[in-house]
Amino acid sequence: MKGDLIDSEWLAVALPEGFEVIEHQELETLMDLKYKYMWGVRDTERRMLMRVTWKDSNKLITKLVSERSFAKQIDKKYARCRPGSGYRSEGLFERSVTGADAPAQGFRFSYTVEGVGQCGEVLVFKRGIRCYTLVYYTRSEVAEQNQPTYEGIIASLELR
Numbered sequence: 020m021k022g023d024l025i026d027s028e029w030l031a032v033a034l035p036e037g038f039e040v041i042e043h044q045e046l047e048t049l050m051d052l053k054y055k056y057m058w059g060v061r062d063t064e065r066r067m068l069m070r071v072t073w074k075d076s077n078k079l080i081t082k083l084v085s086e087r088s089f090a091k092q093i094d095k096k097y098a099r100c101r102p103g104s105g106y107r108s109e110g111l112f113e114r115s116v117t118g119a120d121a122p123a124q125g126f127r128f129s130y131t132v133e134g135v136g137q138c139g140e141v142l143v144f145k146r147g148i149r150c151y152t153l154v155y156y157t158r159s160e161v162a163e164q165n166q167p168t169y170e171g172i173i174a175s176l177e178l179r
Contacts (some may be wrong), residue, residue, distance in 0.1 A: 025058045025071050029118075029146055033175035035168055037062040046070060066158045067165050069172065073151045081148045086124040087111060089143040089150065094126050097141075104130040118178025119144040129159060138162050140169075146178040 041059040059070035094108050113122040123144035136159030157165045
């Protein structure tokens with residue numbers, strides 16, 4: 020596994036062989052999202068892609084808006100952005116991310132693009148005034164096979 024510091028400050032991850040960091044400009048094109056604070060990796064053989072975005076807020080906003088609230092907003096946005104795709108969310112859950120201020124809040128999702136099933140997971144977590152959103156995508160046909168690799172990546176996340 021090779022390590023990478025995601026946000027050049029606090030969030031580190033260990034990546035299995037086969038993963039490559041996606042250049043920022045290409046990631047913006049792939050995600051159709053212009054955002055300064057974004058990092059991503061992919062493994063083309065496994066058909067896995069993961070991106071992380073982050074934003075700093077003031078202490079009051081960070082305390083008032085929960086990870087659960089952010090996760091709900093993202094889920095609603097995904098449903099609106101994928102009309103006709105069969106978008107489905109499996110509901111909210113929480114899980115631990117080492118060093119986060121509280122358990123991450125997230126949801127699993129699935130949808131279809133051009134006849135190809137896609138699925139993944141969104142996790143929202145905080146450290147101090149920084150809020151992170153991690154989004155994982157894979158093809159439905161290989162999701163079960165890729166789950167241990169994804170779980171290993173999540174287990175390696177560390178907020179320093």
